[in-house]
Amino acid sequence: MVEVVIEVEGLRKEYDGLVAVDGIDFSVRRGQVFSLLGPNGAGKTTTVEMLECLRSPSAGRVSILGHDISQERSIKDRIGVLPQGFNAFDLLTVRENVEYFAGMFDGSVDVDGLLRWVKLDGRQKELFKNLSGGMKQRVGIAISLVNDPDIVFLDEPTTGLDPSARRDVWRMVESLSGQGKTVFLTTHYMEEAEVLSDYICIMNNGRIICRGTPREIITEHGGSPVAFVRGAGEKGLRLLQEAYPDAALVEDDLKVPVHNGRRVSEILNMLDTGEAHYDEIVIKKSTLEDVFLRITGKEYIQEVEGDEE
Amino acid sequence: MRSRVLVDLKATVLEFKRSPSAVFWTLAFPILLILIFGAIYSGGGPGTYNLHVQDLDGSFESQQLLEGLNASDLVEVKMVGPDRDPEKVISDGGLTSFLIIPSGFGANLSAGENATLEFRMDAGSQAALTNYNVVKSVADSMNLAVQGSDELIEIEDASIVSQQLRFIDFFVPGVLALTIMNSTVNYMVITITEYKNHGLFRKMMTTPLRRSEWLASRILWQVILAFVSVAIIMGIGIMLFDVQLSINIMAILLLLAGTALFTALGMAIAGLISDEQAAGAVAGAVVFPMMFLSGIFFQLEAMPGYLQTVAMALPLTYLVEGLRDAMIYGNMAGAAYNLAVVSGLAVVFAVLGTALTKWKQE
Numbered sequence: 001m002v003e004v005v006i007e008v009e010g011l012r013k014e015y016d017g018l019v020a021v022d023g024i025d026f027s028v029r030r031g032q033v034f035s036l037l038g039p040n041g042a043g044k045t046t047t048v049e050m051l052e053c054l055r056s057p058s059a060g061r062v063s064i065l066g067h068d069i070s071q072e073r074s075i076k077d078r079i080g081v082l083p084q085g086f087n088a089f090d091l092l093t094v095r096e097n098v099e100y101f102a103g104m105f106d107g108s109v110d111v112d113g114l115l116r117w118v119k120l121d122g123r124q125k126e127l128f129k130n131l132s133g134g135m136k137q138r139v140g141i142a143i144s145l146v147n148d149p150d151i152v153f154l155d156e157p158t159t160g161l162d163p164s165a166r167r168d169v170w171r172m173v174e175s176l177s178g179q180g181k182t183v184f185l186t187t188h189y190m191e192e193a194e195v196l197s198d199y200i201c202i203m204n205n206g207r208i209i210c211r212g213t214p215r216e217i218i219t220e221h222g223g224s225p226v227a228f229v230r231g232a233g234e235k236g237l238r239l240l241q242e243a244y245p246d247a248a249l250v251e252d253d254l255k256v257p258v259h260n261g262r263r264v265s266e267i268l269n270m271l272d273t274g275e276a277h278y279d280e281i282v283i284k285k286s287t288l289e290d291v292f293l294r295i296t297g298k299e300y301i302q303e304v305e306g307d308e309e
Numbered sequence: 310m311r312s313r314v315l316v317d318l319k320a321t322v323l324e325f326k327r328s329p330s331a332v333f334w335t336l337a338f339p340i341l342l343i344l345i346f347g348a349i350y351s352g353g354g355p356g357t358y359n360l361h362v363q364d365l366d367g368s369f370e371s372q373q374l375l376e377g378l379n380a381s382d383l384v385e386v387k388m389v390g391p392d393r394d395p396e397k398v399i400s401d402g403g404l405t406s407f408l409i410i411p412s413g414f415g416a417n418l419s420a421g422e423n424a425t426l427e428f429r430m431d432a433g434s435q436a437a438l439t440n441y442n443v444v445k446s447v448a449d450s451m452n453l454a455v456q457g458s459d460e461l462i463e464i465e466d467a468s469i470v471s472q473q474l475r476f477i478d479f480f481v482p483g484v485l486a487l488t489i490m491n492s493t494v495n496y497m498v499i500t501i502t503e504y505k506n507h508g509l510f511r512k513m514m515t516t517p518l519r520r521s522e523w524l525a526s527r528i529l530w531q532v533i534l535a536f537v538s539v540a541i542i543m544g545i546g547i548m549l550f551d552v553q554l555s556i557n558i559m560a561i562l563l564l565l566a567g568t569a570l571f572t573a574l575g576m577a578i579a580g581l582i583s584d585e586q587a588a589g590a591v592a593g594a595v596v597f598p599m600m601f602l603s604g605i606f607f608q609l610e611a612m613p614g615y616l617q618t619v620a621m622a623l624p625l626t627y628l629v630e631g632l633r634d635a636m637i638y639g640n641m642a643g644a645a646y647n648l649a650v651v652s653g654l655a656v657v658f659a660v661l662g663t664a665l666t667k668w669k670q671e
Contacts, residue, residue: 083511104517
């Protein structure tokens with residue numbers, strides 16, 4: 001039987017009359033990588049902070065590992081948290097920081113093993129303030145595991161990191177999932193959610209606007225693939241317009257939805273017959289970003305740094 | 310179960326050790342204050358001490374005594390005219406010792422009767438003690454010369470401590486109070502605003518650490534730091550400047566209550582103002598007037614009336630006055646009154662500070 005480790009019903013949060021989270025419901029199964037996805041200000045961090053016992057809900061019910069969120073102590077013992085914009089003690093070393101947070105929980109932890117796992121065993125004597133952004137996040141992930149938690153909450157774990165550091169974090173998330181831990185990820189990076197998640201809820205304006213596995217969401221909401229014929233220009237559009245009335249010109253590129261039995265080879269034939277010039281043809285499948293655009297009707301804007309909700 | 314308070318305390322000590330500015334303001338700054346003011350006001354180091362003498366006798370015997378004193382390398386005799394009021398000379402000159410040769414001194418000695426010298430001294434002053442010993446040894450040799458082993462010359466000493474407290478004695482309890490205020494208010498304001506703005510409280514909140522445990526650890530650290538500072542300041546005061554202070558239960562209670570009061574005041578400031586820079590500025594605006602208006606550098610009585618009224622509204626005034634009552638004057642009733650005021654204020658600010666230092670966000 002599948003065990004539900006997080007259950008949320010009618011969760012709502014208001015600040016001074018402003019609704020940040022507007023009555024959402026979802027559940028998370030043990031061992032899943034669950035992602036809450038959405039643009040800045042969607043309500044993701046407010047939601048996750050209510051699950052982490054950092055904020056009180058205005059209404060609704062939340063159960064974590066069978067405990068109501070009023071039972072903070074029982075929950076805190078069994079969850080690990082990497083908060084958004086994680087920081088530790090600047091003047092303590094990597095090891096001292098991990099030992100400090102380990103000391104907050106009953107029971108013991110293999111600090112050496114943890115530092116090895118996040119690949120910081122060689123830098124354990126460095127002061128936290130001297131570490132790069134990527135290394136600081138790795139310390140944060142190590143700290144989120146000091147109590148061997150059942151659920152690990154990672155709130156925007158890769159924001160502000162360079163691509164290589166981001167990939168390191170992804171590998172760690174995959175490894176946690178491999179160890180059977182439930183990972184609750186909040187991110188505004190669509191690609192990250194698509195690569196890592198077993199299940200996704202997309203939030204916008206405090207509500208969940210769609211949910212499912214990445215494949216389900218794209219299949220259901222993403223629409224058909226699109227052929228981009230680069231450099232085909234006006235001539236290409238004239239040749240295809242009669243057979244493909246939904247073909248459109250974006251700058252000098254032709255954009256032709258591939259659906260209803262249309263074949264890319266047919267499009268190329270028509271262009272070749274009409275002696276139209278083109279540079280290349282690219283078939284693009286829908287992404288979560290396209291899904292977001294289709295559902296909300298607005299562009300998904302990502303900001304790299306300093307994104308607080 | 311291991312103590313989360315001790316885990317936090319260990320981290321606090323490590324952070325302190327690695328923060329040069331914290332070490333400077335907490336330990337080095339008060340030492341500098343003591344050294345500078347001690348050098349300026351303690352008067353004379355080892356070497357020659359001035360001995361003021363008023364000769365009301367003008368006899369052969371009194372001249373013999375003065376020659377004996379002049380022969381000593383330790384003192385330099387300064388003569389004071391017979392018509393001058395000794396009290397006024399002592400008070401105007403800030404003297405710690407004063408020798409009077411009374412009229413009839415020579416006549417009594419010649420007649421083989423007891424002759425008395427009057428020596429007024431501040432028993433807390435190294436210079437006065439040295440002068441006393443020199444006078445005593447010269448008197449003893451005259452005794453031997455005049456009458457064999459019989460001691461005809463007696464020295465009657467009168468204390469001048471209450472009239473002439475040295476500035477350094479007066480200053481040290483003030484520096485103790487100032488150090489406690491400075492280090493606790495600044496420490497709490499900087500730590501709380503930094504932890505709040507850098508998300509450390511948010512991270513701590515995700516662990517079983519309770520806010521009360523965190524506060525207990527930080528208050529405990531401030532108490533330890535306060536007592537280390539007190540030990541260092543008093544050690545320097547006693548060793549270098551011969552400061553005479555008594556440590557008693559009332560002084561210890563005042564130091565504890567003062568630490569609690571200013572820790573709570575720092576919490577209240579940091580609770581009201583979230584921005585690190587702004588909170589630091591407000592802490593400065595609270596600490597600096599107290600530094601200068603609470604009678605640390607000047608006696609309250611020397612200030613204009615309206616400033617005395619301001620001083621009476623400042624919490625530091627009560628800690629300074631209480632410590633002086635307990636450590637210098639031995640006025641335990643006064644110390645108890647000041648302790649009650651400091652403790653009362655500590656409770657008020659603790660309630661306010663605890664209410665304002667929120668971890669959980671709304």
